[in-house]
Amino acid sequence: MMEAVSRPAIAGPLLLIVAWAVYQLFFKPSALPDLPIVGARPGDWSPMWQARLRNFKDMKAALNSSYAQYQNQATILPLLDSGNIVLLPQSDTKFLADQPDNVLNMHDQAQDSLQTDYTTMDPSLTHDPIHTNIIVGTLTKEIANLVPGLAEEIAYCFDRHLGADPEFKEIGVYDSMQHVLSGVTNRALVGFPLCREQKVLDMGIAFAQDIPLSSMLMRCFPGFAKPLVAPLITLPNRIHTRKFEKLLAPEIETRLQQCGLRQGVQASEKSDVPRRNDFLQWSIEQAKAIGNPKNWRVSALAQRVLLLNFAAIHTSTFAMTHVLLDLASAPPEIIEELREEAANMLKEHDGQWSKRGLAQLEKLDSAMRESQRKNSFVGLGLMRKVVAQDGVTFPSGVHVRQGNSVCVPAYSVLQDSAVYTDPKTYKPFRFYEARVSETEGYVKRARNAFPTASPDFLGWGLGRNACPGRFFASNEIKMMLAYLLLHYDIEHQESRPRNVWFGMNRIPPMKATLRMRKRATA
Numbered sequence: 001m002m003e004a005v006s007r008p009a010i011a012g013p014l015l016l017i018v019a020w021a022v023y024q025l026f027f028k029p030s031a032l033p034d035l036p037i038v039g040a041r042p043g044d045w046s047p048m049w050q051a052r053l054r055n056f057k058d059m060k061a062a063l064n065s066s067y068a069q070y071q072n073q074a075t076i077l078p079l080l081d082s083g084n085i086v087l088l089p090q091s092d093t094k095f096l097a098d099q100p101d102n103v104l105n106m107h108d109q110a111q112d113s114l115q116t117d118y119t120t121m122d123p124s125l126t127h128d129p130i131h132t133n134i135i136v137g138t139l140t141k142e143i144a145n146l147v148p149g150l151a152e153e154i155a156y157c158f159d160r161h162l163g164a165d166p167e168f169k170e171i172g173v174y175d176s177m178q179h180v181l182s183g184v185t186n187r188a189l190v191g192f193p194l195c196r197e198q199k200v201l202d203m204g205i206a207f208a209q210d211i212p213l214s215s216m217l218m219r220c221f222p223g224f225a226k227p228l229v230a231p232l233i234t235l236p237n238r239i240h241t242r243k244f245e246k247l248l249a250p251e252i253e254t255r256l257q258q259c260g261l262r263q264g265v266q267a268s269e270k271s272d273v274p275r276r277n278d279f280l281q282w283s284i285e286q287a288k289a290i291g292n293p294k295n296w297r298v299s300a301l302a303q304r305v306l307l308l309n310f311a312a313i314h315t316s317t318f319a320m321t322h323v324l325l326d327l328a329s330a331p332p333e334i335i336e337e338l339r340e341e342a343a344n345m346l347k348e349h350d351g352q353w354s355k356r357g358l359a360q361l362e363k364l365d366s367a368m369r370e371s372q373r374k375n376s377f378v379g380l381g382l383m384r385k386v387v388a389q390d391g392v393t394f395p396s397g398v399h400v401r402q403g404n405s406v407c408v409p410a411y412s413v414l415q416d417s418a419v420y421t422d423p424k425t426y427k428p429f430r431f432y433e434a435r436v437s438e439t440e441g442y443v444k445r446a447r448n449a450f451p452t453a454s455p456d457f458l459g460w461g462l463g464r465n466a467c468p469g470r471f472f473a474s475n476e477i478k479m480m481l482a483y484l485l486l487h488y489d490i491e492h493q494e495s496r497p498r499n500v501w502f503g504m505n506r507i508p509p510m511k512a513t514l515r516m517r518k519r520a521t522a
């Protein structure tokens with residue numbers, strides 16, 4: 001062993017790596033402002049590194065102690081896999097959300113956090129995120145037209161994944177909701193019948209799982225080592241992407257031909273070609289309108305669908321899992337009240353699901369928002385990279401230099417008794433009651449609706465980069481929940497299983513189960 005290490009070919013690079021690590025640890029000049037370090041203790045030999053380890057072990061304690069000790073002051077939050085982040089006080093939230101992309105940049109930050117230059121197969125797609133424009137514009141506008149198809153898919157998926165057993169049986173909440181959401185979401189992304197192809201859905205779910213895992217591993221390596229380790233770490237991402245492309249290719253080719261985007265084939269004028277109304281179709285039309293052939297490559301179109309599977313499926317599955325666990329352990333009359341609200345709405349609309357009908361489910365909307373308040377996966381809000389050459393001075397007085405990352409407390413505000421009374425209790429009608437007491441019209445009432453992003457509620461982000469899929473997600477989840485409550489009984493739970501922290505995010509207990517049975521009447 002020692003003999004091998006003493007060979008110049010091994011000793012040379014080894015020495016370089018050790019020198020680099022020592023420099024990074026002890027001698028590199030800090031670009032960070034001089035602020036209290038969350039997790040550091042007097043007498044630490046390397047406050048940043050020891051704080052990183054402590055914060056990694058107990059993120060909740062780190063956020064709680066920072067918020068309690070330094071509520072009106074910025075701090076440094078050292079994280080094991082994401083470096084040292086400047087945690088600004090909540091009072092800086094609005095300023096942060098209002099800054100343009102050339103001052104504070106969300107995409108640069110996401111590139112760092114998700115390592116998209118390595119974890120996605122075609123990084124040019126995330127550098128030119130035109131799919132986000134479709135989500136902000138077309139998807140949101142088309143919700144009303146999509147609702148009937150989504151309702152059909154919800155019935156199909158619940159039947160498939162929860163079954164029709166009249167006896168109570170144990171259901172893995174996270175897994176079953178992930179499968180249902182994958183089917184329902186892909187109805188809007190790729191349409192019927194592709195959304196019923198299990199292999200398509202499996203690849204979407206697998207890719208959505210690859211990104212967090214591979215990005216976490218990639219973040220552990222210094223820049224120079226990333227290209228060396230990436231081929232191994234991201235092998236599953238590549239396999240799932242290629243399989244997904246292959247599965248979608250025939251459908252994409254057909255649609256490209258219909259749109260006249262294949263040489264020698266005229267756009268189809270035939271009236272028997274059904275008008276598709278899904279994300280894939282909008283992407284092809286968008287590509288045609290932009291006029292750049294790189295956007296209508298089969299791989300580009302398929303990978304944009306895959307990116308949205310990543311953005312949509314985990315987040316919505318978390319939300320659905322949380323609200324089911326919350327409702328199962330709330331007093332049983334809550335479910336009865338929500339069921340009655342849904343049944344009355346459907347009766348009023350001749351048994352048909354519609355966007356207008358869904359908007360009437362204000363109690364259910366409130367139960368969903370309250371569940372997000374209690375459980376949102378967003379531990380740190382509005383994570384942005386400082387890109388302005390001269391850095392940024394925040395209203396709280398701290399100056400942060402270019403290249404550093406900033407964020408504001410999200411979890412801590414959602415749990416703050418000065419903002420939300422009795423924050424530890426799940427109060428399903430908290431926001432409904434606030435909506436009912438808002439006397440000044442639509443805008444104020446909308447403030448308490450599930451998809452509303454606000455400085456006190458950062459579960460969707462805030463400002464120009466706030467989640468563009470939130471209106472779709474909120475209708476989709478609401479319809480799923482209403483359907484589930486109307487068609488299934490959920491056995492009451494004495495206590496709610498606890499959430500877990502995964503890095504800086506909070507996630508539901510993945511293995512939690514609930515007992516459910518199909519109801520005789522709906």
Ligand code: HEM
Pocket residue numbers: 106129132135308311312313315316319378382383458459460461462464465466467468469470472473
């Ligand atoms: C309950 C479900 C969801 C939650 C809680 C959620 C939450 C979020 C959050 C916190 C962000 C970052 C915002 C920021 O940093 O300011 C985000 C971004 C994003 N979300 Fe969602 N999301 C959900 C569902 C969806 C769905 C269904 C879609 C698409 C159909 C979607 C598409 C996106 C996209 C494309 C971005 C990036 C926006 C950009 O690049 O500016 N999300 N989401």
